[in-house]
Amino acid sequence: MDTTPVDLSHLFEQLGLEGQPNAIAQFMATHKLTSQIHFIEAPFWTQAQKSFLTEALEADAQWTELIEQLDTQLRKP
Template identity: 35%
Template sequence: MDKPVHHFSELFEQLGLANDTASIERFIERNSPLPEEMPLADAACWNEGQAEFLREAVDEDADWAEVVDHLDVSMHKNN
């Protein structure tokens, strides 16, 4: 069975954040770049529930893992 494909905006909605394009861009701009060695889920911008969701998505290779990886790359990029 194929995993569902989630969009970037759906991840932000799942995290309880504004999920329109401008809000997503502002969030990433405001909270990045993260230090290279810092896992995404350890960033100060997440509450406990959000951080746990991000960790579990990657650790369990959940259907959210691909879009969480995309966010990880986006937040570690130097702007």
């Protein structure tokens, strides 16, 4: 059983990114998505990150809600 806390910080760590609040804020400020780009196909994801995100969404895993929230946040102007 996976006991990893399910929060944005840990999602970033699962993606191999820095999970500290300032690093998350920097990521959000420098990575934006338009409505024409599918979240998984964003050019800034590595293949490993795309795989993790795809598998988590397809399995409706514990990360699904946070992934959807991240998608929404990256689309805000």
